[in-house]
Amino acid sequence: MNAPLNASATTIGALISSAIFEIPIYQRDYAWEKSQVEEFWNDLSNALGQGPYFLGLIVLTGEGKRKHVVDGQQRLVTLTLLAAALREEAVAIGRRALADKIESTLLRSMDYATDDIVPRIVLTDSRTNDTLQSLIDSGSIPSSDLAKGSSSERLNSSFVYLRERLSEDHNSDGFRKLGTWAEFINEQLYVAVFEHPDEAAAYSVFEVVNTRGRQLTTADLLKNYILRHTPSGQRDAQYDAWHSTAEKFEELGGQNYVQYIRHIVNLRAGYVLPKDLYNYIARRGDFSSVGEIPAAELMEDLQHWLPVYLQMIDPTLGGPANADALGIFESLNELRVSAVRPLLLAISAKESGAQSMERVLRMIVKRMVVGNLGASSVERKFAEAAREIMRSGSVESGLTLLQDLDHSRDEFVEALGRRSYNRDVLAFIRRSTILKTVTPDPVGTLHYIRPRQSASTWPDFGDDYLGMWGSTLGNTILAKIAKRPRGVNNWNGVQQNLISKAIPEERSAILMAYETWTPESVQREGLALAEAAADVWC
Template structure:
């Protein structure tokens, strides 16, 4: 991103609203949505700056703006904060107006009211009596903001308006009450109200990022999201799609249809999950795009009204599959499909999703079920046990997804042949498994170990048990904090062997407490009474040494290669 297309600086709220600058929230940006929790947090933040010995300043976060002339700015991210601050100013102004109407310091308060309007809200046209506002809201909220809040209507109308507009009215009235409570005991309430707004404006500051176009804004979002700042890239794409439709003639009906379908889609996914879904959807049909390239790729392809609605239709086609993969518990998939989806989620493997989305569209149900199960096996061998780099895997999954979408790969047999390069062979898998360590101090890792041990137990003993049940736990044969009696393991060996798969077994929770850190000779009697076949078999061991641990893990690897396998 070149310097001419991107700038950043810190500005106070006063500096933002000065020098004739105006701000517009795009017409189809999301509606006002802050509630009492956010209002309360902001109020407390402002209050902390008011005392003479209070905070010297309060940071309001990033504000992402787009402009072509450095005079008029579109608010890409930050609309909730800017709108709420404007409502606070307007609340103070209506309290001043009431003081004037009551004859309280009428002349001085009129000057204050006029000055606040000019500094933070806009100027009143003397002919039309309409305000040229410094801030314009979206198409749902701006009429109420412009016609009733900015004009300080008292009382405010309540019926016949969108829900978000009523939320905005409630915010205005909430801050009006708080301001009145805060200033009413002052001997000069009008002065106290004006001082409150002036202090707030000087002590609240933003990091303002200004970009020249949507593409640079999207790149900013990617950078900030990588640093843990959550921004609305979803809204940016929405605004772009609306801008494409708005170029045409008589587009009102199409805009409303896009609004309806978009809100339904984002409502099902959640705005935070939408960018991930969009990338999976795109990569299941078109050329591969990383998240950082996605907006640029879509913008280059979606340039007509027809393309906008094709994108919507295709996203609708894929959303059920994405939700079933990521949230299988709420889907209507068959139970065996749900189990496979949960296993992929447990493995934290998402690279196959575009391929699976393409297969769900194109394959018969039986073929899709086989491919889904095969994907679990490949992921277990390649990712969980093999710990292979996912780059090659992601590229291959995308190639297969594209061929399925285009009709080159028409069944599961052809798909599995194409996936052969990332299927770890039995020999390679057994070698990986025989050396595998998984540190169970991390909760996800502990769930994976329970999963592995439960599958092995079913293979050798036919026992089915709830691997997530608190009635069972992972027993480390060589304890994590060994006492006396473990002389076969040096201090260096202890660190190397505790989390080896061969050193772990399932045990009833009550028996695990009995086993604790005891020597192996005492643990054997506890293992003998366990219901688990692999655990009971440990009682046949005369001693527990690095050699016996390695031998057990090799046997487990042999069993695993029979459980997690597909016929390619």
């Protein structure tokens, strides 16, 4: 029989000593950074000695002595870390009785059936929970267990910060001040507790509560959605699958897991704005009538496409893509183009995948040269083309939607010879031109021949022309040295100290033949390079 719906006010001491609290799998991991912990500490320390203090709402579900924390995890876990730090400081100054009291009321409980001493708060993720319990047991954790950016690292950082603040706070009267803190947490720190009787409804409560105040991340909401729509007997396995997939992105330096999910949804749905991703999957608001993406199928898709997607991020990884495809991924990364990944995924499943990807790369480069690839309309085209390929099974059917990106040779040459581009694009285009390949190795470093300073030493190329021609292809060279050498503030210095260090494939002899370097020289070189680039790309 479910317990009746219950709401009450109680102290933290009374609440924590009354039950065992588990963080359910749909919850986010411990996420507080130093700024949140610092704010939390300041709020509590300013309230110390001022009477009762209200900490906010805690939402629980479950019956008996084991409760699931639907909302309030971050505060309860941080309070546990504060209690552990208090216990450590009490032991350090010889207040053993106070340390034991903190241990029994806030940190540990006894299982009366077995006499086992069990933790009062248990986290879902086993590694993060091991960190929490180690901090409670000994006040420390091996540094080897603290992966950068992980929840374990955040737990440890929070504990270290709180213990440092406590140590500073009681250095003049430690015996009394630690007792004041323990009394405040146990008897003066209040929360409003709302207990929901229905375990299954906790997922919905979690969403409702967390759409107010500090927002959940899209990843938190999506994880909750998937687990809520997974049969209870399969949730642990689905939780593990979610986290094992998310960890792959953490290992690559925090690459966006949510972007990956959106790209996978693009394969089914076409273009979905980042802000609409959760509402689309959950069929909320304007998306109430869209076709359902079953949670199990979404997780299957996330795992199915993961190996090749990770190679798109890091082409050095092993996986299903062949050498030609990896070269294309590397080129797109150099150009900083990630919006095309759903289309590449759709193409990768086809027999002529690498050749079709090369067609897409050529379209992208031509679009970047002639127009602008950054607009959302282009990303929309990629997503719609990906969906069309998945729907029809035909690459040609999808690529037909991209024909307006496929500019003519004349348009390409005319734009490339005169337009300014950022350094990454210029370096890529120049490499591809002189190496005669659409997937050039990242050889050499791009340098501007006429730099953006020292106008007086370039009498034939004043600042009035620099804005027009300084960042065009004709004013660049690829050299074997990363740093611009000294003595290159005029044309003679460039010939002696920069062109002489150009990579072997460069147009060094042609450049050395110029008696001086002028805007006309840049235009002439730019046109020659544009024609050579068109031979590669058009």
